[in-house]
Amino acid sequence: MLLREQNIDQLKNETFDVAIIGGGINGAVAAAALSAKGVKVALIDKGDFAGFTSSNSSNLAWGGIKYLESHEYLLVNKLCKSRNLLMQSYPSTVKEIRFLTCIQKGFRFPPFFVYLGTIIYWLFGRLYTKRPDYLTPKKITSIEPVINTSNAKGGFEYSDAYLFDNDARFVFNFIRSSLDNGCIAANYVSSQAADYVGDHWTIAAQDEITGETFPIQAKVLINAAGPFVDKYNETTEQSTEHHHVFSKGVHLIVDQISANKKVLAFFASDGRLFFIIPMGCKTCIGTTDTQVESPLSEVTDEDRDFILDNVNQLLNLPKPLTRADIISERCGVRPLAIEGGNGGTADWVKLSRKHAIDINKKQKYISIFGGKLTDCINVGNEVSEIVEAFNIKLKEPDITWYGEPTNGIKEQFLAEARAINLDAMTWENSAEPLSERFWRRYGANAIELVAKIKHDKNQAELLIEYAEYTRCEIEYAAKHEMITKLEDFLRRRSKISLVVRQDDLLNATGLKETCKILFGSEAEEKMQEYVDSVSF
Numbered sequence: 001m002l003l004r005e006q007n008i009d010q011l012k013n014e015t016f017d018v019a020i021i022g023g024g025i026n027g028a029v030a031a032a033a034l035s036a037k038g039v040k041v042a043l044i045d046k047g048d049f050a051g052f053t054s055s056n057s058s059n060l061a062w063g064g065i066k067y068l069e070s071h072e073y074l075l076v077n078k079l080c081k082s083r084n085l086l087m088q089s090y091p092s093t094v095k096e097i098r099f100l101t102c103i104q105k106g107f108r109f110p111p112f113f114v115y116l117g118t119i120i121y122w123l124f125g126r127l128y129t130k131r132p133d134y135l136t137p138k139k140i141t142s143i144e145p146v147i148n149t150s151n152a153k154g155g156f157e158y159s160d161a162y163l164f165d166n167d168a169r170f171v172f173n174f175i176r177s178s179l180d181n182g183c184i185a186a187n188y189v190s191s192q193a194a195d196y197v198g199d200h201w202t203i204a205a206q207d208e209i210t211g212e213t214f215p216i217q218a219k220v221l222i223n224a225a226g227p228f229v230d231k232y233n234e235t236t237e238q239s240t241e242h243h244h245v246f247s248k249g250v251h252l253i254v255d256q257i258s259a260n261k262k263v264l265a266f267f268a269s270d271g272r273l274f275f276i277i278p279m280g281c282k283t284c285i286g287t288t289d290t291q292v293e294s295p296l297s298e299v300t301d302e303d304r305d306f307i308l309d310n311v312n313q314l315l316n317l318p319k320p321l322t323r324a325d326i327i328s329e330r331c332g333v334r335p336l337a338i339e340g341g342n343g344g345t346a347d348w349v350k351l352s353r354k355h356a357i358d359i360n361k362k363q364k365y366i367s368i369f370g371g372k373l374t375d376c377i378n379v380g381n382e383v384s385e386i387v388e389a390f391n392i393k394l395k396e397p398d399i400t401w402y403g404e405p406t407n408g409i410k411e412q413f414l415a416e417a418r419a420i421n422l423d424a425m426t427w428e429n430s431a432e433p434l435s436e437r438f439w440r441r442y443g444a445n446a447i448e449l450v451a452k453i454k455h456d457k458n459q460a461e462l463l464i465e466y467a468e469y470t471r472c473e474i475e476y477a478a479k480h481e482m483i484t485k486l487e488d489f490l491r492r493r494s495k496i497s498l499v500v501r502q503d504d505l506l507n508a509t510g511l512k513e514t515c516k517i518l519f520g521s522e523a524e525e526k527m528q529e530y531v532d533s534v535s536f
């Protein structure tokens with residue numbers, strides 16, 4: 001039986017300590033922390049894991065330098081600490097990157113003043129990263145000729161961190177570690193309602209693939225529905241101190257603008273920070289920041305033009321970027337936590353990006369508002385403390401539930417990789433050796449992949465043209481990564497559909513074979529479902 005079907009069976013038949021609604025970063029870390037600590041956890045998501053906000057971020061783990069301007073020093077201090085902990089815990093995934101920032105003439109602060117801000121930021125970051133450097137326009141040009149310095153007053157470089165693969169893969173790895181620790185999780189299972197009767201919750205769940213409805217029983221209910229937290233709380237009749245307001249953010253992915261592995265940072269025409277971020281062999285540009293009423297958002301021509309106009313103005317490109325250069329788009333709403341009732345009356349500019357956790361102790365109900373990928377370890381820790389305070393026993397309260405496997409396991413993996421000369425099998429255009437990629441994506445489970453290749457060299461064959469995925473990884477994904485739709489694999493377990501043009505991808509040799517491995521007899525149907533979802 002497939003992993004998802006097996007898990008849905010268990011969701012129907014077992015009683016859980018904790019049920020989590022939502023498999024974005026907040027739900028995923030809650031599940032990872034609790035299951036590692038010995039709590040019996042269920043997690044459902046109405047779409048794919050990380051299928052909503054958590055696959056549409058800027059992929060940065062950052063201390064929030066921009067909040068220095070609004071004097072939110074405590075927040076910056078906390079986020080810098082969280083960023084450092086992520087870099088320390090996930091060295092192959094959360095990597096330091098330089099932000100090359102160019103300040104235009106007439107900007108609200110002179111460049112040297114902003115540079116002093118980066119020194120303060122570096123100090124908040126406990127000197128964990130490389131120190132900032134001040135740059136003249138001439139120096140900026142020598143480092144990065146693509147930047148248009150004709151109107152530049154000066155600039156600087158400072159460090160923050162980014163997610164090397166992407167946000168969705170980062171989130172999925174928390175889901176994977178939860179599953180390894182006994183959490184029963186299923187994607188494409190929604191909950192429309194839940195009732196607290198006696199001393200436990202009965203959650204009305206629906207399998208979004210078959211339409212079947214069934215109850216899930218749990219002592220504690222965690223609402224980690226991201227932008228839908230308020231909506232779900234209405235159905236469960238919770239009144240909370242916090243609510244959400246939404247800010248839409250769009251990113252566009254285009255061919256690589258610069259081979260320099262730096263984020264190019266500017267202040268866009270609306271005065272907000274604007275980034276040009278390396279994404280493998282492509283470049284991701286953004287973002288916008290528009291207040292919207294609904295969590296359901298889409299990219300408009302106005303968003304596209306805002307981003308393209310800014311890029312064309314700030315860079316010296318051989319020819320201006322147009323809408324035809326867009327390979328793919330990312331769009332999401334930031335769920336911003338506000339205290340009190342109506343989000344529409346909030347002071348938009350002053351809204352910070354802190355998370356807030358509201359608790360209904362009597363009904364053992366938790367709502368997670370706002371937050372950032374960067375702060376995810378704190379969310380996992382805080383949720384665990386709350387659940388323990390609800391008298392749910394944590395069998396392993398002090399276990400470290402996050403981070404890459406130990407050096408011993410890494411050494412074992414590297415030794416086995418060397419023994420079969422794994423890196424010599426790396427695809428010639430690959431950005432990195434196979435051993436690095438395997439370790440980052442699969443951690444200790446990478447040992448299983450090496451064993452497969454040792455047994456059969458064809459397992460290292462690159463299966464999809466343009467995409468860095470070997471046959472054994474796709475077989476592994478089919479078994480362990482709960483790929484229910486082709487899009488789950490192409491957009492979230494990997495970033496193939498973000499970096500490969502749709503036509504190239506649909507015509508790529510190997511895509512049909514990939515579908516067969518992932519879906520067996522349903523391969524054609526799943527392929528058609530994907531084609532229908534991307535063609536309009």
Ligand SMILES: Cc1cc2nc3c(=O)[nH]c(=O)nc-3n(C[C@H](O)[C@H](O)[C@H](O)COP(=O)(O)OP(=O)(O)OC[C@H]3O[C@@H](n4cnc5c(N)ncnc54)[C@H](O)[C@@H]3O)c2cc1C
Nearest residue numbers: 022024025026046053054057058060191226249372373374
């Ligand atoms: C444009 C943009 C840029 C950003 N950049 C960064 C950045 O660089 N760094 C950073 O740290 N943060 C960044 N963020 C913030 C970060 O991405 C979000 O705060 C975070 O992803 C929110 O995670 P979440 O788990 O709360 O929500 P989500 O990821 O939206 O997860 C909620 C999940 O709940 C599910 N769900 C909802 N209702 C139900 C239901 N009834 N039943 C079952 N499932 C349900 C949804 O399907 C969804 O998958 C950015 C956000 C945006 C939009």
